[in-house]
Amino acid sequence: MVLIATNMLRAGDELPGERELAAVLDVSRETIRGAIQSLSAQGILEVSQGSRTRVCKVDLSHLRVVIASSHRIDSYDLNSVHAARLLVELDVVAHAADNVDEDLLQKLEALLEAHRNCGDDAMRFLICDREFHVAIYRACGNPLLADFVTDLYTYMMEYRRGAMAQAGAIKASCEDHGEILRALRQRDRSAVVAAFRHHLTRIYETTREMLASSEWTRQNIGTT
Numbered sequence: 001m002v003l004i005a006t007n008m009l010r011a012g013d014e015l016p017g018e019r020e021l022a023a024v025l026d027v028s029r030e031t032i033r034g035a036i037q038s039l040s041a042q043g044i045l046e047v048s049q050g051s052r053t054r055v056c057k058v059d060l061s062h063l064r065v066v067i068a069s070s071h072r073i074d075s076y077d078l079n080s081v082h083a084a085r086l087l088v089e090l091d092v093v094a095h096a097a098d099n100v101d102e103d104l105l106q107k108l109e110a111l112l113e114a115h116r117n118c119g120d121d122a123m124r125f126l127i128c129d130r131e132f133h134v135a136i137y138r139a140c141g142n143p144l145l146a147d148f149v150t151d152l153y154t155y156m157m158e159y160r161r162g163a164m165a166q167a168g169a170i171k172a173s174c175e176d177h178g179e180i181l182r183a184l185r186q187r188d189r190s191a192v193v194a195a196f197r198h199h200l201t202r203i204y205e206t207t208r209e210m211l212a213s214s215e216w217t218r219q220n221i222g223t224t
Contacts, residue, residue, distance in 0.1 A: 003127060003130070009055050009123065009127075010055060010158075010161075011055055011056060011057035012054060012055060012057075013054065013055045013123055014052035014053070014054055015036070015045070015052060015053045015054070015055070016124055016127070017052075018032045018033060018036075020114075020124075021127075023110070023114065024111065024114050024127055024128050024131055025127075025131060026107065026131070036053055040053075043056055044056055073151055073152070073154055073155050074155060074156055076155070078155075078156070078204065078207060078208055078211060081152060081155045081156075082200070082204040084152055085149070085152050085200050085204075086197065086200060088145065088148065088149055088152070089137075089149045089152065089196065089200065090193050090196055090197060090200075091145075092137055092140040092142070092145050092146065092149050093136055093137070093140070093180075093192055093193060093196045094189050094192065094193050095139075095140040095141060095142070096136045096137065096139035096140045096184075096192070097183070097184060097187060097188065097189045097192040097193075098187075098189065099139045099140065099141055100139060100184050100187060104135060104136075104139055104184075105181070105184060105185055107135055108132060108135060108136070108177075108181050108184070109181065111128050111131055111132045111135070112132070112174070112177055112178060112181060114128045115128050115129070115132070115170070115173075115174045115177060116174055118170060119170075120165075120170065122161050122164035122165040122169075122170070123161065125164055125170050125173070126157075126160065126161060126164060129173065129177075130153065132177055133150075133153055134146075134150055134153070136180070136184075137149050137150055155207075156207055156210075156211070159207050159210040159211060160203075160207065162210050163203075163206040163207060163209070163210050166206070169206065172202065173199075173202075176195065176198065176199040176202065177199075179195040179198070179199075180192065180195040180196060180199065182195075183195050
């Protein structure tokens with residue numbers, strides 16, 4: 001439900017298979033199957049025999065996903081959110097670098113491999129991307145800050161999907177994540193912060209380009 005409420009998954013999207021979701025979300029296939037059945041009963045997912053499970057047209061923007069709803073986060077301007085991410089998120093990942101253990105590194109390695117198997121599918125990539133970021137945030141040792149930066153991560157997800165659908169975007173993000181993982185493996189606080197700063201700056205720049213594109217807005221948001 002979190003992925004739908006934050007606009008990472010949209011009406012009509014086909015969910016990845018149970019095996020893939022279980023691997024990326026680090027839960028059992030039974031847990032995935034139960035969640036799908038529950039969301040289907042609520043009219044959030046459509047399950048059809050012989051075809052992929054699809055997201056139904058449903059408005060979940062009112063839900064408080066972590067601390068604030070995605071609608072609330074999206075009410076801030078891009079520069080304010082980027083400044084907040086640089087101020088808070090870089091401190092969070094610096095502490096994560098101090099706390100990293102082998103279990104986290106193995107999880108991030110598996111997620112990075114899942115990234116590379118997404119091809120050009122922006123939706124599948126962003127599911128992996130979110131898990132990669134959140135796993136690092138949680139390692140900071142402060143659950144409140146981890147939830148706060150997770151909220152910031154969800155900013156303008158509709159535009160992020162558009163940005164990730166551009167040629168070369170997924171490859172560039174995978175390369176950024178590879179640098180972050182290498183720095184974490186070295187337990188190098190400064191290198192982790194530098195790698196994240198580079199990554200956040202690229203996210204800021206690509207999101208700014210999407211926001212400035214009136215053509216993209218007309219085609220995908222429906223405004224004039």
